[in-house]
Amino acid sequence: MRRAVMDEFYDPAALRVLSKRALSRLITRLETAGQEATVAGYLDSLLGLDGGHVLGLTGPPGVGKSTLTRALIHRIRERGQRVAVLAIDPSSRVTGGALLGDRTRLQTDPDDADVFVRSMAAGRRLGGLSEHALAVVTLLRAAFDVVILESVGTGQSEGEVATACDTLCLCMQPGAGDSLQFMKAGIMELPQVIAVTKADLGPAARRTAADINGALSLSKRASTERDPAKTWTVPVVEISSTEGTGLDMLLQSLEGHRHHLQVVEGVGRLRAAQQELWLEEMIRQRFGSFGLEKMAVPAAPDQPVGLSGKDVFQRFLAFSREFEAGISPCES
Ligand SMILES: Nc1nc2c(ncn2[C@@H]2O[C@H](COP(=O)(O)OP(=O)(O)OP(=O)(O)O)[C@@H](O)[C@H]2O)c(=O)[nH]1
Ligand SMILES: [Mg+2]
Numbered sequence: 001m002r003r004a005v006m007d008e009f010y011d012p013a014a015l016r017v018l019s020k021r022a023l024s025r026l027i028t029r030l031e032t033a034g035q036e037a038t039v040a041g042y043l044d045s046l047l048g049l050d051g052g053h054v055l056g057l058t059g060p061p062g063v064g065k066s067t068l069t070r071a072l073i074h075r076i077r078e079r080g081q082r083v084a085v086l087a088i089d090p091s092s093r094v095t096g097g098a099l100l101g102d103r104t105r106l107q108t109d110p111d112d113a114d115v116f117v118r119s120m121a122a123g124r125r126l127g128g129l130s131e132h133a134l135a136v137v138t139l140l141r142a143a144f145d146v147v148i149l150e151s152v153g154t155g156q157s158e159g160e161v162a163t164a165c166d167t168l169c170l171c172m173q174p175g176a177g178d179s180l181q182f183m184k185a186g187i188m189e190l191p192q193v194i195a196v197t198k199a200d201l202g203p204a205a206r207r208t209a210a211d212i213n214g215a216l217s218l219s220k221r222a223s224t225e226r227d228p229a230k231t232w233t234v235p236v237v238e239i240s241s242t243e244g245t246g247l248d249m250l251l252q253s254l255e256g257h258r259h260h261l262q263v264v265e266g267v268g269r270l271r272a273a274q275q276e277l278w279l280e281e282m283i284r285q286r287f288g289s290f291g292l293e294k295m296a297v298p299a300a301p302d303q304p305v306g307l308s309g310k311d312v313f314q315r316f317l318a319f320s321r322e323f324e325a326g327i328s329p330c331e332s
Helices: 002-009 020-032 037-047 065-078 131-143 158-164 176-182 204-226 247-265 267-294 312-324
Strands: 053-059 083-089 115-121 146-152 167-172 193-196 236-238
Touching: 002 037, 020 037, 020 115, 020 131, 037 131, 037 312, 053 065, 053 158, 053 247, 065 083, 065 146, 065 247, 083 131, 115 131, 131 146, 131 158, 131 267, 131 312, 146 158, 158 167, 158 267, 167 247, 193 204, 193 247, 204 236, 236 247, 247 267, 267 312
Parallel strands: 053 146, 053 167, 083 115, 083 146, 167 193, 193 236
Antiparallel strands: none
Protein backbone atom coordinates (compact mmCIF):
# COMPACT_ATOMS: atom_id res chain seq x y z
CA MET A 1 0.00 0.00 0.00
CA ARG A 2 2.70 2.42 1.06
CA ARG A 3 4.75 1.52 -1.98
CA ALA A 4 1.81 2.19 -4.29
CA VAL A 5 1.25 5.57 -2.67
CA MET A 6 4.87 6.49 -3.17
CA ASP A 7 4.81 5.40 -6.79
CA GLU A 8 1.82 7.54 -7.50
CA PHE A 9 3.20 10.58 -5.74
CA TYR A 10 6.96 10.19 -6.29
CA ASP A 11 9.39 9.21 -3.60
CA PRO A 12 11.72 11.91 -2.21
CA ALA A 13 14.57 11.13 -4.60
CA ALA A 14 12.22 11.39 -7.58
CA LEU A 15 10.77 14.61 -6.19
CA ARG A 16 14.17 16.25 -6.43
CA VAL A 17 14.40 15.68 -10.14
CA LEU A 18 10.80 16.36 -11.04
CA SER A 19 10.09 18.83 -13.83
CA LYS A 20 8.43 22.12 -12.89
CA ARG A 21 5.30 21.04 -14.71
CA ALA A 22 5.03 17.76 -12.87
CA LEU A 23 5.68 19.52 -9.57
CA SER A 24 3.00 22.10 -10.32
CA ARG A 25 0.54 19.34 -11.13
CA LEU A 26 1.36 17.56 -7.91
CA ILE A 27 0.80 20.77 -5.91
CA THR A 28 -2.54 21.32 -7.59
CA ARG A 29 -3.43 17.78 -6.66
CA LEU A 30 -2.56 18.50 -3.01
CA GLU A 31 -4.68 21.62 -3.09
CA THR A 32 -7.71 19.97 -4.60
CA ALA A 33 -7.56 16.48 -3.15
CA GLY A 34 -6.43 17.14 0.41
CA GLN A 35 -9.31 15.04 1.61
CA GLU A 36 -8.01 11.84 0.08
CA ALA A 37 -6.44 9.33 2.39
CA THR A 38 -3.61 8.66 -0.07
CA VAL A 39 -2.70 12.37 -0.17
CA ALA A 40 -2.71 12.65 3.63
CA GLY A 41 -0.64 9.48 3.92
CA TYR A 42 1.83 10.78 1.37
CA LEU A 43 2.26 14.11 3.13
CA ASP A 44 2.76 12.36 6.45
CA SER A 45 5.45 10.18 4.90
CA LEU A 46 7.29 13.35 3.84
CA LEU A 47 7.11 14.83 7.34
CA GLY A 48 9.59 12.25 8.58
CA LEU A 49 12.34 13.61 6.31
CA ASP A 50 14.76 16.29 7.42
CA GLY A 51 14.40 18.02 4.08
CA GLY A 52 15.49 21.53 3.24
CA HIS A 53 15.78 24.68 5.31
CA VAL A 54 12.45 26.53 5.40
CA LEU A 55 13.04 30.24 5.56
CA GLY A 56 10.18 32.63 6.27
CA LEU A 57 10.44 36.20 4.98
CA THR A 58 7.86 38.50 6.43
CA GLY A 59 7.43 42.22 6.92
CA PRO A 60 5.12 45.08 5.96
CA PRO A 61 3.97 45.72 2.38
CA GLY A 62 6.70 47.21 0.20
CA VAL A 63 9.54 46.57 2.66
CA GLY A 64 11.47 44.68 -0.02
CA LYS A 65 10.68 41.01 0.58
CA SER A 66 10.36 40.01 -3.07
CA THR A 67 13.46 41.94 -4.10
CA LEU A 68 15.33 40.18 -1.30
CA THR A 69 13.91 36.82 -2.33
CA ARG A 70 15.20 37.37 -5.85
CA ALA A 71 18.66 38.26 -4.56
CA LEU A 72 18.71 35.24 -2.25
CA ILE A 73 17.67 32.89 -5.04
CA HIS A 74 20.64 34.08 -7.02
CA ARG A 75 23.08 33.48 -4.19
CA ILE A 76 21.62 30.12 -3.23
CA ARG A 77 21.85 28.94 -6.85
CA GLU A 78 25.47 30.09 -7.01
CA ARG A 79 26.17 27.61 -4.23
CA GLY A 80 24.61 24.86 -6.29
CA GLN A 81 21.60 24.45 -4.02
CA ARG A 82 18.02 23.96 -5.20
CA VAL A 83 15.54 26.59 -4.06
CA ALA A 84 11.75 26.92 -4.03
CA VAL A 85 9.66 29.99 -3.20
CA LEU A 86 6.13 29.92 -1.94
CA ALA A 87 4.76 33.46 -2.09
CA ILE A 88 1.57 34.10 -0.19
CA ASP A 89 -0.25 36.41 -2.56
CA PRO A 90 -0.97 39.80 -1.00
CA SER A 91 -2.90 41.07 -4.04
CA SER A 92 -6.18 40.98 -2.18
CA ARG A 93 -4.88 43.19 0.56
CA VAL A 94 -6.78 46.28 1.54
CA THR A 95 -3.87 48.31 2.84
CA GLY A 96 -0.47 48.93 1.35
CA GLY A 97 -0.29 52.68 1.16
CA ALA A 98 1.88 54.39 -1.38
CA LEU A 99 3.70 51.24 -2.31
CA LEU A 100 0.64 49.46 -3.56
CA GLY A 101 1.23 48.75 -7.21
CA ASP A 102 4.99 49.03 -6.82
CA ARG A 103 5.51 45.37 -6.18
CA THR A 104 8.32 43.30 -7.45
CA ARG A 105 7.24 40.31 -9.50
CA LEU A 106 9.49 37.36 -9.10
CA GLN A 107 10.86 36.33 -12.41
CA THR A 108 13.18 33.39 -12.63
CA ASP A 109 14.91 31.50 -15.38
CA PRO A 110 12.31 29.09 -16.81
CA ASP A 111 15.09 26.75 -17.93
CA ASP A 112 16.59 26.40 -14.46
CA ALA A 113 14.86 23.31 -13.07
CA ASP A 114 16.39 23.96 -9.66
CA VAL A 115 14.38 27.12 -8.97
CA PHE A 116 10.66 26.81 -8.43
CA VAL A 117 8.24 29.64 -7.63
CA ARG A 118 4.60 29.29 -6.72
CA SER A 119 2.15 31.80 -5.33
CA MET A 120 -0.93 31.00 -3.38
CA ALA A 121 -3.83 32.82 -1.75
CA ALA A 122 -3.66 33.69 1.94
CA GLY A 123 -5.69 31.87 4.54
CA ARG A 124 -8.13 33.41 6.99
CA ARG A 125 -6.20 36.60 7.36
CA LEU A 126 -4.07 38.81 5.17
CA GLY A 127 -0.67 37.18 4.83
CA GLY A 128 -1.74 34.14 6.83
CA LEU A 129 -1.42 30.58 5.68
CA SER A 130 -4.15 28.43 4.21
CA GLU A 131 -4.34 24.76 5.16
CA HIS A 132 -2.94 24.00 1.70
CA ALA A 133 0.13 26.12 2.34
CA LEU A 134 1.21 23.68 5.05
CA ALA A 135 0.84 20.77 2.64
CA VAL A 136 2.81 22.60 -0.04
CA VAL A 137 5.60 23.56 2.38
CA THR A 138 5.84 19.90 3.38
CA LEU A 139 6.21 18.86 -0.24
CA LEU A 140 8.69 21.60 -1.19
CA ARG A 141 10.79 20.93 1.87
CA ALA A 142 11.24 17.35 0.71
CA ALA A 143 12.25 18.42 -2.79
CA PHE A 144 14.49 21.48 -2.30
CA ASP A 145 17.53 22.46 -0.24
CA VAL A 146 16.01 25.82 0.67
CA VAL A 147 12.35 26.83 0.73
CA ILE A 148 11.54 30.53 1.00
CA LEU A 149 8.10 31.39 2.29
CA GLU A 150 7.32 35.02 1.51
CA SER A 151 4.36 36.59 3.18
CA VAL A 152 3.27 40.13 3.99
CA GLY A 153 3.34 40.81 7.72
CA THR A 154 0.34 42.56 9.14
CA GLY A 155 1.07 42.28 12.81
CA GLN A 156 -1.34 39.33 12.88
CA SER A 157 -0.06 36.84 10.36
CA GLU A 158 3.59 36.52 11.45
CA GLY A 159 2.77 33.92 14.07
CA GLU A 160 1.16 31.64 11.49
CA VAL A 161 4.11 31.99 9.16
CA ALA A 162 6.46 31.24 12.05
CA THR A 163 4.84 27.83 12.59
CA ALA A 164 5.67 26.81 9.02
CA CYS A 165 9.36 27.68 8.93
CA ASP A 166 12.62 26.76 10.61
CA THR A 167 13.97 30.29 10.55
CA LEU A 168 11.85 33.43 10.38
CA CYS A 169 13.39 36.62 9.03
CA LEU A 170 11.47 39.81 9.73
CA CYS A 171 12.18 42.61 7.26
CA MET A 172 11.93 46.22 8.40
CA GLN A 173 12.86 49.34 6.51
CA PRO A 174 14.72 52.50 7.54
CA GLY A 175 12.48 54.68 9.64
CA ALA A 176 10.54 51.69 10.93
CA GLY A 177 12.31 52.05 14.27
CA ASP A 178 9.97 54.91 15.11
CA SER A 179 7.03 52.58 14.93
CA LEU A 180 8.57 49.86 17.08
CA GLN A 181 6.66 51.02 20.09
CA PHE A 182 3.45 50.45 18.22
CA MET A 183 4.28 46.93 17.25
CA LYS A 184 2.15 44.31 18.82
CA ALA A 185 3.82 42.90 21.88
CA GLY A 186 5.19 39.48 21.09
CA ILE A 187 6.03 40.06 17.43
CA MET A 188 9.62 40.89 18.28
CA GLU A 189 9.91 37.45 19.85
CA LEU A 190 9.00 35.62 16.66
CA PRO A 191 11.88 36.20 14.23
CA GLN A 192 15.29 34.55 14.57
CA VAL A 193 16.86 37.10 12.22
CA ILE A 194 15.92 40.70 11.44
CA ALA A 195 16.88 42.38 8.17
CA VAL A 196 16.86 46.16 7.85
CA THR A 197 16.22 46.60 4.13
CA LYS A 198 17.17 49.40 1.70
CA ALA A 199 20.36 50.26 3.57
CA ASP A 200 21.50 52.05 0.41
CA LEU A 201 19.06 54.83 1.20
CA GLY A 202 21.34 56.34 3.81
CA PRO A 203 22.18 56.46 7.51
CA ALA A 204 18.58 55.94 8.61
CA ALA A 205 19.14 52.19 8.28
CA ARG A 206 21.82 52.29 10.98
CA ARG A 207 19.52 54.16 13.36
CA THR A 208 16.72 51.72 12.69
CA ALA A 209 19.03 48.78 13.36
CA ALA A 210 20.06 50.37 16.67
CA ASP A 211 16.42 50.94 17.66
CA ILE A 212 15.59 47.34 16.84
CA ASN A 213 18.54 46.07 18.85
CA GLY A 214 17.25 48.10 21.77
CA ALA A 215 13.76 46.63 21.47
CA LEU A 216 15.21 43.13 21.09
CA SER A 217 17.26 43.29 24.24
CA LEU A 218 14.09 44.03 26.20
CA SER A 219 12.15 41.19 24.63
CA LYS A 220 15.09 38.79 24.97
CA ARG A 221 15.21 39.41 28.67
CA ALA A 222 11.50 38.62 28.92
CA SER A 223 11.76 35.48 26.83
CA THR A 224 14.81 34.01 28.59
CA GLU A 225 13.02 34.53 31.87
CA ARG A 226 10.17 32.43 30.50
CA ASP A 227 12.33 29.82 28.80
CA PRO A 228 16.04 29.70 29.76
CA ALA A 229 16.69 27.14 26.97
CA LYS A 230 16.26 29.87 24.37
CA THR A 231 19.84 30.85 23.83
CA TRP A 232 19.76 32.18 20.26
CA THR A 233 20.61 35.86 19.92
CA VAL A 234 18.72 37.53 17.08
CA PRO A 235 21.12 39.21 14.64
CA VAL A 236 20.02 42.47 13.03
CA VAL A 237 21.53 42.75 9.55
CA GLU A 238 21.49 45.84 7.35
CA ILE A 239 21.05 44.89 3.72
CA SER A 240 20.52 46.36 0.30
CA SER A 241 19.04 43.87 -2.12
CA THR A 242 19.50 46.25 -5.02
CA GLU A 243 23.20 46.83 -4.33
CA GLY A 244 23.88 43.40 -2.95
CA THR A 245 25.38 44.58 0.34
CA GLY A 246 24.85 42.67 3.56
CA LEU A 247 23.40 39.66 1.77
CA ASP A 248 26.27 37.32 2.58
CA MET A 249 26.02 38.35 6.21
CA LEU A 250 22.28 37.74 6.11
CA LEU A 251 22.73 34.27 4.61
CA GLN A 252 25.34 33.48 7.24
CA SER A 253 22.92 34.53 9.97
CA LEU A 254 20.12 32.43 8.50
CA GLU A 255 22.38 29.41 8.22
CA GLY A 256 23.80 30.09 11.64
CA HIS A 257 20.30 29.74 13.02
CA ARG A 258 19.79 26.50 11.14
CA HIS A 259 22.99 25.17 12.65
CA HIS A 260 21.82 26.29 16.08
CA LEU A 261 18.56 24.39 15.52
CA GLN A 262 20.42 21.28 14.49
CA VAL A 263 22.92 21.20 17.34
CA VAL A 264 21.17 22.97 20.20
CA GLU A 265 17.40 23.08 19.94
CA GLY A 266 16.75 20.14 17.59
CA VAL A 267 14.97 20.52 14.25
CA GLY A 268 12.84 17.42 14.88
CA ARG A 269 11.65 18.77 18.18
CA LEU A 270 10.76 22.13 16.68
CA ARG A 271 8.86 20.60 13.80
CA ALA A 272 6.96 18.16 15.97
CA ALA A 273 5.77 21.06 18.11
CA GLN A 274 4.89 23.06 15.00
CA GLN A 275 2.89 20.24 13.51
CA GLU A 276 0.61 20.16 16.53
CA LEU A 277 -0.07 23.82 15.83
CA TRP A 278 -0.72 22.99 12.16
CA LEU A 279 -3.41 20.54 13.14
CA GLU A 280 -5.07 23.22 15.22
CA GLU A 281 -4.73 25.75 12.42
CA MET A 282 -6.10 23.41 9.75
CA ILE A 283 -9.09 22.63 11.92
CA ARG A 284 -9.63 26.31 12.62
CA GLN A 285 -9.47 27.10 8.91
CA ARG A 286 -11.98 24.48 7.93
CA PHE A 287 -14.30 24.26 10.89
CA GLY A 288 -13.81 27.51 12.79
CA SER A 289 -13.81 27.81 16.51
CA PHE A 290 -16.56 25.20 16.79
CA GLY A 291 -14.16 22.70 15.26
CA LEU A 292 -11.48 23.69 17.72
CA GLU A 293 -13.78 23.08 20.62
CA LYS A 294 -14.27 19.56 19.35
CA MET A 295 -10.61 18.97 19.07
CA ALA A 296 -8.51 17.46 21.74
CA VAL A 297 -4.91 18.31 21.00
CA PRO A 298 -2.32 16.31 22.89
CA ALA A 299 0.13 18.58 24.68
CA ALA A 300 2.89 18.73 22.11
CA PRO A 301 6.15 20.31 23.14
CA ASP A 302 7.09 17.94 25.94
CA GLN A 303 6.32 14.75 24.11
CA PRO A 304 9.22 12.82 22.66
CA VAL A 305 9.64 13.32 18.94
CA GLY A 306 8.09 10.43 17.13
CA LEU A 307 4.96 10.26 19.22
CA SER A 308 3.55 13.61 18.29
CA GLY A 309 3.16 15.35 15.01
CA LYS A 310 4.18 12.49 12.77
CA ASP A 311 0.86 11.87 11.16
CA VAL A 312 -0.75 15.26 11.32
CA PHE A 313 -2.36 15.15 7.88
CA GLN A 314 -3.99 11.80 8.51
CA ARG A 315 -5.16 12.95 11.91
CA PHE A 316 -6.68 16.00 10.28
CA LEU A 317 -8.43 13.80 7.74
CA ALA A 318 -9.79 11.52 10.45
CA PHE A 319 -10.99 14.52 12.42
CA SER A 320 -12.67 16.03 9.34
CA ARG A 321 -14.49 12.83 8.54
CA GLU A 322 -15.76 12.38 12.04
CA PHE A 323 -16.69 16.02 12.30
CA GLU A 324 -18.54 15.99 9.01
CA ALA A 325 -20.33 12.80 9.94
CA GLY A 326 -21.61 14.66 12.96
CA ILE A 327 -19.93 12.34 15.37
CA SER A 328 -18.20 14.04 18.22
CA PRO A 329 -14.57 13.06 17.75
CA CYS A 330 -13.00 11.30 20.63
CA GLU A 331 -9.51 12.00 21.91
CA SER A 332 -6.47 10.74 20.06
N1 LIG B 1 16.56 51.52 -2.64
C1 LIG B 1 16.13 50.27 -2.51
N2 LIG B 1 14.88 49.95 -2.87
C2 LIG B 1 14.48 48.67 -2.73
C3 LIG B 1 15.34 47.67 -2.17
N3 LIG B 1 14.65 46.52 -2.11
C4 LIG B 1 13.42 46.77 -2.62
N4 LIG B 1 13.30 48.06 -2.99
C5 LIG B 1 12.12 48.71 -3.61
O1 LIG B 1 11.02 48.69 -2.72
C6 LIG B 1 9.81 48.48 -3.45
C7 LIG B 1 9.05 47.30 -2.91
O2 LIG B 1 9.84 46.14 -3.05
P1 LIG B 1 9.22 44.67 -3.04
O3 LIG B 1 10.37 43.72 -3.10
O4 LIG B 1 8.16 44.52 -4.05
O5 LIG B 1 8.58 44.66 -1.60
P2 LIG B 1 7.65 43.52 -0.92
O6 LIG B 1 7.97 43.56 0.52
O7 LIG B 1 7.82 42.23 -1.64
O8 LIG B 1 6.22 44.13 -1.19
P3 LIG B 1 4.80 43.36 -1.14
O9 LIG B 1 4.97 42.00 -1.75
O10 LIG B 1 3.92 44.24 -1.94
O11 LIG B 1 4.42 43.32 0.30
C8 LIG B 1 10.21 48.30 -4.91
O12 LIG B 1 10.08 49.54 -5.56
C9 LIG B 1 11.67 47.91 -4.82
O13 LIG B 1 12.39 48.29 -5.96
C10 LIG B 1 16.68 48.06 -1.80
O14 LIG B 1 17.50 47.28 -1.33
N5 LIG B 1 17.01 49.37 -1.98
MG1 LIG C 1 6.40 40.92 -2.49
